[in-house]
Amino acid sequence: MTGPSGAPEPALVAPGGAGPRSLLGSPPVDLPDPAEAAVWVRDLTRRFGSFEAVRGIRFAVAPGETFGFLGPNGAGKSTTIAMLCTLLRPTSGTALVGGYDVVAARAEVRRRIGLVFQDTTLDDYLTAEENLRFHAELYGLPRRQAAERLDAVLAMVGLADRRRSIVRTFSGGMKRRLEIARGLLHSPRVLFLDEPTVGLDPQTRAHIWEYVDQLRQAEAITMFLTTHYMDEAEHCDRIAIVDQGRIVVMDTPEALKASVGQDRVEIQTADDARAAEALAERFGIQATRSGEGLTFHVAGGESFVPRLFAELPVTIASVRIARPTLDDVFMAYTGRSIRDAEASAGERLGASPWVRARRR
Numbered sequence: 001m002t003g004p005s006g007a008p009e010p011a012l013v014a015p016g017g018a019g020p021r022s023l024l025g026s027p028p029v030d031l032p033d034p035a036e037a038a039v040w041v042r043d044l045t046r047r048f049g050s051f052e053a054v055r056g057i058r059f060a061v062a063p064g065e066t067f068g069f070l071g072p073n074g075a076g077k078s079t080t081i082a083m084l085c086t087l088l089r090p091t092s093g094t095a096l097v098g099g100y101d102v103v104a105a106r107a108e109v110r111r112r113i114g115l116v117f118q119d120t121t122l123d124d125y126l127t128a129e130e131n132l133r134f135h136a137e138l139y140g141l142p143r144r145q146a147a148e149r150l151d152a153v154l155a156m157v158g159l160a161d162r163r164r165s166i167v168r169t170f171s172g173g174m175k176r177r178l179e180i181a182r183g184l185l186h187s188p189r190v191l192f193l194d195e196p197t198v199g200l201d202p203q204t205r206a207h208i209w210e211y212v213d214q215l216r217q218a219e220a221i222t223m224f225l226t227t228h229y230m231d232e233a234e235h236c237d238r239i240a241i242v243d244q245g246r247i248v249v250m251d252t253p254e255a256l257k258a259s260v261g262q263d264r265v266e267i268q269t270a271d272d273a274r275a276a277e278a279l280a281e282r283f284g285i286q287a288t289r290s291g292e293g294l295t296f297h298v299a300g301g302e303s304f305v306p307r308l309f310a311e312l313p314v315t316i317a318s319v320r321i322a323r324p325t326l327d328d329v330f331m332a333y334t335g336r337s338i339r340d341a342e343a344s345a346g347e348r349l350g351a352s353p354w355v356r357a358r359r360r
């Protein structure tokens with residue numbers, strides 16, 4: 001796999017900032033001392049029969065960091081999170097959470113983590129408060145401590161005034177917020193959120209993120225989340241872009257976008273097919289066609305556009321230049337858009353009865 005042409009290879013930055021790393025294929029990441037990391041993962045793999053869902057990933061998350069796994073459906077995000085939460089045994093490799101091994105010290109790991117999963121596990125027939133109390137008992141929280149904590153977490157997710165409502169009457173967004181509150185109840189060191197906003201409408205997703213961002217300030221907690229929404233990855237301190245069981249690249253969202261280095265140019269023309277041919281012949285640019293026109297990437301979009309008008313033998317109706325997004329980063333490092341990756345994963349996954357059963 002190759003990086004974006006001409007772009008300097010971004011570093012796989014491990015907590016502590018220890019030196020640059022090369023990154024593509026299976027990158028040799030220098031890991032910090034396991035004792036300094038909230039999550040520490042070395043060469044982790046997971047196979048299902050002959051299929052390798054997670055293929056030797058390596059990364060570390062610093063205490064207090066919000067770290068995201070960004071990738072299309074089927075990339076191995078949930079499988080990784082399930083291993084880190086001790087719900088699935090790795091095939092090989094090592095993973096430590098809060099300094100404890102996820103295989104050898106499951107109970108220690110479980111005490112230190114909170115989970116918010118894609119599928120709701122709330123009891124619909126209990127009130128918000130009863131759901132939380134049940135969880136506090138499971139974790140053996142002393143009664144007074146539980147009561148205080150319950151007040152705090154309900155306030156944190158804006159549900160204090162709905163504490164006595166039956167969960168069945170909650171909207172999807174409220175349920176997700178309650179799940180986040182529950183995940184935080186026992187004051188975990190690391191909160192795992194697997195696609196925390198999947199299935200919610202854009203406005204509710206934005207609200208959930210407001211709460212998550214506030215939590216980061218209030219709790220100084222480490223967060224590990226997965227998402228296939230590019231915009232959500234922007235909330236992370238660092239992200240790992242994952243594809244087909246591998247970490248393709250890992251850095252801050254800003255550094256990743258800077259590494260792509262090229263602007264995205266979208267044009268609408270009188271004849272897109274001819275324009276695409278001319279772009280290839282005259283400028284060596286491969287443009288992709290969408291319903292709305294042509295898209296391509298160049299360094300210095302603004303200075304390129306006048307040349308385009310002067311040299312393209314087709315009338316240009318409109319031009320739009322955009323700075324790189326995480327979408328472009330995904331495209332640059334994997335060679336396809338996350339939407340195409342999702343579509344092909346969908347075809348692949350569609351055949352699997354296991355996945356069909358899991359999907360709502």
Ligand SMILES: Nc1ncnc2c1ncn2[C@@H]1O[C@H](COP(=O)(O)OP(=O)(O)OP(=O)(O)O)[C@@H](O)[C@H]1O
Nearest residue numbers: 048053072073074075076077078079080352354355
């Ligand atoms: N128990 C299982 N048995 C067989 N295959 C599995 C199992 N769990 C996961 N897989 C396969 O492993 C691959 C990775 O799945 P995983 O759920 O980790 O992906 P993901 O990135 O989290 O995507 P999604 O958001 O759709 O869950 C997929 O191809 C999936 O079909």
